[in-house]
Amino acid sequence: MFEYAPAPENRSIVDIAPSYGLFIDGEFAEGKGTFKTINPANEEALSEIALAGPQDIDRAVAAARRAFESWSALPGSERAKYLFRIARIIQERARELAVLESLDNGKPIKETRDFDLPLVAAHFFYYAGWADKLKYAGFGSDPRPLGVAGQVIPWNFPMLMLAWKIAPALATGNTVVLKPAETTPLSALFFAEICRQAELPPGVVNIVTGAGDTGRYLVEHPDVDKVAFTGSTEVGRQIARSVAGTGKRVTLELGGKAANIVFDDAPIDQAVEGIVNGIFFNQGHVCCAGSRLLVQESIAEELLASLKRRMATIRLGDPLDKNTDIGAINSEAQLARITELSQIGESEGADRWSAPCELPDRGFWFAPTIFTGVTQAHRIAREEIFGPVLSVLTFRTPAEAVEKANNTPYGLSAGIWTEKGSRILAVADQLRAGVVWANTFNKFDPASPFGGYKESGYGREGGRHGLEAYLA
Ligand code: NAD
C-alpha cells in the first residue's frame, strides 16, 4: 500500500475567541457561569463558553417573543431574503466553519467540508425557497407560525442539526432559542455572528449554551410554543413527559439501530462500501447509522472477508488531515459508553474484530470494530452504541431478514442491497423505518423528509413535511 504524506488543513483559517457569551437579542451576554469546550482529538481547551441559567433562558425567550411580532408579520418574500443571505454567507465562510466543526467535534475535515457544510447551506437555500409559498405547501390556505421555538440539538452534526432546526422555523415565521450540545457549541456561536452579518433582526435567533439543565429550562419554559429536540431516546422521553398537557407542539428525533440488509445477489464491492459508509461515517455517531448488518447466510463468509480487507485501509487519525476517514470520538463519556457496550458484546459471546490501526496517545479514539456471531438477544444487537461498531447477523430468507430488521424498539432508517428492483420495493414496504435506502446509505437531501417510527421519535424534518412542524 501507498504511504500517505500528511495533508493538513490550515487550522488558522478560523479565529476562535478565548471566550464566548450567550447570543440573546442580537448581543453577546454573560451567563451564570462558564464551561470549556475541548478538541476531542487532543484534549486541548478551545474556548470558554457561557453557561445559561434559568434567568438567561427567560431573557432569551422574551427576546424571541418580542421579535416574533414583527418577524411573523413580514411577507414571506422578505423572510426569504434573510434566509438566502444566511445561506450565501455560510457558503462563503464554509471553509472556516468546516475547520471549526472538525476542531470542536473531532470529525474529519473531509466530512465537514464535503458533507456537513454543503448540506447546511442547501438546507437554508431550500427553506428560503418555501418562505413565500407556504400557502401552497398543503397545510391550509393561510398557515400561521406557532411562535417561539425552543430547540435542543446534539453533538454529532452540530451545524447540520442547527440548520435542520433553524431554517424551517424562520421560513415559516417563527423565532428561535436554540441550545447546541455542551461539547460542540462553537459552530452555533459562529452562526450567531453570521446572523449579525446578515443583519437578521435582533431576537429572531438566540443561541444559549450549557448542558442538560440548560436544555431542560428551555423546553420547560412556559412561553415556548414549540419544542424541537434531537438526541437520546432517554432525554426524548423526559421531554415528552414534561410537555404533556402544556399545549406545546413537539417533534423528537431520537436514536436508531438500523438494519443494513445485504441479499445474496448484491454487488459485493458496492455493498461493502455501503456498509463502511453506513457505520463508520462520522465515527458511527449517526442516529441513522447502519449499525446492524444483516447478511444472507450464503454470502456471509465472502462478504465479511471483503469487509475486513476494506476496513484495514480505513485511515484513523488527525481530523484536520484531508486523508483521514475516521476522526476522534466526540467525548470521553461517549468513548466510555462505546467501550463498555463493546466489552458487553465480548462477554455475551460475540466475536470481536478491530481494524489494525494505531490510536493516538492523546484524545478519544476507538478503532473501527465488527462483531460476528451476534444474535438478536445480544445487547449490541439491540442498543444504540453510537460509535464505530458494527454487529453482524445472518438470515436465510427475505421474510427472516424483514423479521430481524423490524425486531427493534427503534425505526429510523434501513438499507437494502440487491440487484432486484422488485425485491427492493417488496422489502422496503415491510420495513418499519422512516427512511429506507436501496443500494446506497446515508444519503441526504433537504427536499427529503427524515424521521422515525416507535422509539426513534415523531415528526418529520426536511422537505415539505418539515414545514408542518412549525405551522398552525
Ligand atoms: P443527550 O440526549 O443527553 O443530549 C442531546 C442534547 O440534549 C444536548 O444538547 C444536551 O445538552 C441536551 N439535554 C440533555 N438532557 C436534557 C434534558 N433533560 N432536557 C433538555 N435537553 C437536554 O445525548 P448524549 O448524552 O449526548 O448522548 C447519549 C446517547 O444518545 C448517545 O450514546 C446516543 O446513543 C444517543 N444520541 C443520539 C443522537 C441522535 O442524533 N439521535 C444524538 C446524540 C446522542
Ligand code: MN
Ligand atoms: Mn468540543
